[in-house]
Amino acid sequence: MPPARRAGSRTPPEPEPFPAAGLAELGLAEGSEVRFRRREGEHWKPATVVRREADGSLGVRDAKGALRALPLELVEVRARGPRGGVVWEPLTQRAARTEQMKLL
Numbered sequence: 001m002p003p004a005r006r007a008g009s010r011t012p013p014e015p016e017p018f019p020a021a022g023l024a025e026l027g028l029a030e031g032s033e034v035r036f037r038r039r040e041g042e043h044w045k046p047a048t049v050v051r052r053e054a055d056g057s058l059g060v061r062d063a064k065g066a067l068r069a070l071p072l073e074l075v076e077v078r079a080r081g082p083r084g085g086v087v088w089e090p091l092t093q094r095a096a097r098t099e100q101m102k103l104l
Contacts, residue, residue, distance in 0.1 A: 022051070022052030023049065023051070023052050025052075025095065026052070026058070026072070026091060026094065026095045027077075027094045027095060027097070028049050028058075028077065028091075028094075029049070030049055030050065030051070031048055031049060032048065032049040032077065032078070033046070033047075033048060033077075033078040034046075034047050034048070034049055034058075034060060034075050034076060034077050034078065034091070035047065035075070035076050035078075035088060036060065036068075036070050036074050036075045036076070037074065038074065044076070045062055045063065046062070046063055047060035047061060047062045047063070047068070048060060048061050050067060053069045055069070056072075057069045057070055057071055057072065058070050058071075058072060058075055058091070060075070072091050072092055072095065073090075073091075073092060075090075075091040076088040076089060076090055076091065077089055077090075077091050077094050079094075
């Protein structure tokens with residue numbers, strides 16, 4: 001007889017139904033697509049949002065899997081344009097705009 005398996009040992013945890021308060025203030029949720037660059041003239045690097053850091057910066061995971069803490073001014077957020085295409089808006093503009101929170 002094979003050994004018994006533990007129930008739910010390989011299933012990922014369910015995502016929280018409400019985003020973290022720090023991310024919700026910015027209009028983001030965990031897993032949102034963003035891009036960043038450290039200096040002017042540098043290529044944009046894709047990343048996903050992980051958390052809001054204690055110092056107010058944004059914690060993102062880049063394409064190589066590294067966790068980075070970035071100032072909000074260096075980040076742009078993926079959004080939909082008026083015709084449904086992809087547009088990138090600065091995170092500071094999104095955070096300044098008030099939005100209706102999504103319901104379940």
